Amino acid sequence: MMRSPRSAPRRFSTVLGSLLVATLLLATSACGLLGGGTEESSGSRPKVAATLMTILDSAPLRWAIEQGYFRAAGIDVTPVPAESGQVGIVKLQAGDADVAYAGDVAIISAVATGGLDLRVIAQAAMAGPETMWIMVRDDGSVPTVADLAGKRIAHNGVNGVSHMLTRAVMATHKVDDSTVQWTRANFPDMAGLLARKEIDAALLPEPYIMPATKQKLKPLIDPIKGGGFEQSIPTGSYVVTAAWAQQHPAEIAAFQRALRRAAAEVTSKPEIAQRLAVREMKVDAGDAQLMKLPIFPLTPSAVQLQRWADLMHSFGVIKQPVRMSDLVIAPPPDQ
Template identity: 40%
Template sequence: MLASTSGCGLLGGDEGDSAAQGNGQVEKAKIKVSVMPLIDVAPFHLANKKGYFKEEGLEVETVNSPSGQAGLTKLIAGDVDISYGGDIPFVMANATGSADIKFVAESSSGKPNTMMILTVPTSPVKNVQDLAGKKIAINGEKGVSDTLTKSVMKANNVDFSKVTWVTLPFPEIAGAISRGDVDAGFLVEPFITQASKSVGTVPVVDASSGPTQDFPISAYGATAKFVNENPKTVEAFQRAMARATKEAEADRKVVEPLLVEFAKIDADTAALASLTKFESKLDPARLQRVPDLMLEFGIITQKVDAAAMIAKQPQD
């Protein structure tokens, strides 16, 4: 999926204080947005490259983060204004009281073949039942990867209580599976396609199936303070993102060049990778699935109202 250019604004423009203070259209014209190297952020790069942010009066500086948690940390510290990240960490921050995060814009939900638990043919894991008591590589605990894996295992009546979770960055998971360091691993695209080509991985189970089909995966978040103080800035970001997201969802041909440019993957892999389901509208009922699943698996201890976390959305 997509990597951004760390610390580099793609739109250029005035680097002075005046841009940061607003321009008549928005309260804060120059904003920093943290993203990750994932397909999910393709619409963000599309909006930047096509000048949609600029049309809305925004100059966007792209900040690369290795994980959603790293982006969230930057957000809470005030190092960025908006951060792409997993829905689960955003909800977790609110539930634990570590931050008051608002969902600003939707990003993606899972669809078949975009999130898979994989292994190699020589692994003892042949099916979902074999995952019990095994070592499974994930990119972070109490996140999408282990939560969806647990959900799929539970749906298939498989005990996940004795699984050993091994945390690794997505690019390192295929190698760990191939060497036998782990029995299986959770990957997302384009790492799924890359792993198949490089080490011959085979699917064990689709993590976007059963109770987790169309599960909300990621979004863009900001602190409640930033949202309250900069409503026009937030709305400008939302409009640009919605415009680009609809384009990306309608035509994968606009996405593939972004994978090559920003993720530095080859064109063949970009063409083969299954694309995530880009989402342009935050839906309270759909988003409620996230805290409900977190509560089910003990990630949070009390019910969270997802609707209360959604920033005001632009009128259609």
């Protein structure tokens, strides 16, 4: 700690000490906003509430909170549980969260059909090959993609990522999805519903694939390759309202900086995501080691997100095209 220098005249000493204390406080605050230090008290940092789902997309966010990366960047992030991306967006609009995780499809739908003015500040994850599967029972009830017609299929939200990916697979294989009996369910519950024959198929992401195989369920098709997406497709992003973005540019930059740091670490050290899956998502430790992790982007890409907007427009889910470059807030150049 710096101490005020002493001098004979008490008045001069007092004034000089006050100036030094004020300067130190300003410097410490500036260091927090610039990500250069963590010594400021929690009361001096802006508080940001961010929704959180129990899926692997959230691994970098969980890691950034746990390791204090947000505090180091100058903000206090509080997690707000949400069952789905749609619920996250509802919490955002209600003022219960400042930042919401949602599937990219749900975000685009909210903007195009819900009239919400949202901004994407970070991509959470992208799905690569074998990071998701459409699962069915191992009883021959759905032997091929063609047999999905007329079946009961679960998704995590109407026009959400799981819903749209399943539709894309069926469209690629020329299967009519208008006869499907769609059912909304949370990802942790889907394997049980499938095993109990309450549904016939469900798209499951990690970390729910390996546990599902222990319930006599099996993969039917990889929706990334089977849906015509080649190597990857964005799955989820973090959004804020346009009004909040205008008022809180420093908080957004801090969030982006900390999340990027965490994403880089989780990518280079898969064991981090594995430990989080065991602890937070109750995944068996052995299963966690076999998981194929999603891709954790370091910066948001309007080009990648545009693929969803174009697909949704072609499916008629949204009536007007959406230009994602208008919605994405890029990190500052120094990031």
